Amino acid sequence: MRILIIEDETRIADFLQRGLRAEGYFCLVANDGETGLSLAMEGDFDLILLDLMLPGIHGHEVCQHLRMEQVNTPLIILSAMDSLDDVITGLRMGADDYLTKPFSFEELLARIEAVMRRSSAISGQDQKLKAGPLLFDRKSLRFFADGTEIKLTAKELAIIELLMSNPGTLFSRERILNNVWGLDMDPLTNVVDVYIGKLRKKVDGGSDSSMIETVRGMGYRLNLEEKV
Numbered sequence: 417m418r419i420l421i422i423e424d425e426t427r428i429a430d431f432l433q434r435g436l437r438a439e440g441y442f443c444l445v446a447n448d449g450e451t452g453l454s455l456a457m458e459g460d461f462d463l464i465l466l467d468l469m470l471p472g473i474h475g476h477e478v479c480q481h482l483r484m485e486q487v488n489t490p491l492i493i494l495s496a497m498d499s500l501d502d503v504i505t506g507l508r509m510g511a512d513d514y515l516t517k518p519f520s521f522e523e524l525l526a527r528i529e530a531v532m533r534r535s536s537a538i539s540g541q542d543q544k545l546k547a548g549p550l551l552f553d554r555k556s557l558r559f560f561a562d563g564t565e566i567k568l569t570a571k572e573l574a575i576i577e578l579l580m581s582n583p584g585t586l587f588s589r590e591r592i593l594n595n596v597w598g599l600d601m602d603p604l605t606n607v608v609d610v611y612i613g614k615l616r617k618k619v620d621g622g623s624d625s626s627m628i629e630t631v632r633g634m635g636y637r638l639n640l641e642e643k644v
């Protein structure tokens with residue numbers, strides 16, 4: 417499961433990231449409202465944790481903008497602003513829940529699970545992501561091809577999950593980079609190609625007819641047509 421953390425205080429962002437990663441969540445941190453909004457707009461996250469007092473755009477605005485643009489990713493506001501007005505405003509802007517700082521990590525985990533349960537009950541989405549012969553179990557973070565388990569690293573899992581979330585859709589290198597490594601990566605780096613190469617070797621032996629198709633000069637997509 418992929419979580420976007422929009423939080424400008426490095427200490428809190430690090431604490432959240434470390435804790436959530438230890439629980440098996442894939443996390444990406446945005447340190448200001450604008451970066452957070454642009455990552456969230458791509459819609460490739462399962463959950464957003466949003467601070468309110470952010471440099472640039474205020475958290476309320478980030479939330480409102482996302483909902484206006486029909487980005488309905490479950491969202492929990494984390495804020496020290498604990499007045500009733502702020503809670504009500506946050507929820508009216510489309511947040512799914514609200515947690516005031518300081519909070520215990522256990523409470524955050526419980527809230528995340530509750531919000532995700534509600535959201536998957538609505539969307540009917542289960543923990544298993546399937547695409548052709550590929551299966552990714554989001555809960556146990558195990559990946560299978562043709563029923564055989566394949567051990568992937570955290571970054572490889574994040575890439576394949578992204579591609580599997582929308583088979584046939586073209587994902588540009590930049591989009592993969594932003595989603596898996598974050599916005600501060602050099603867009604000229606070839607790290608995406610390197611990881612795609614590793615993934616292909618593991619997933620289908622790196623053959624020319626790999627399911628992970630290169631669209632020259634554009635990016636990559638999962639092509640299941642000849643495989644199913």
Ligand code: CA
Nearest residue numbers: 424467469470
């Ligand atoms: Ca803040």
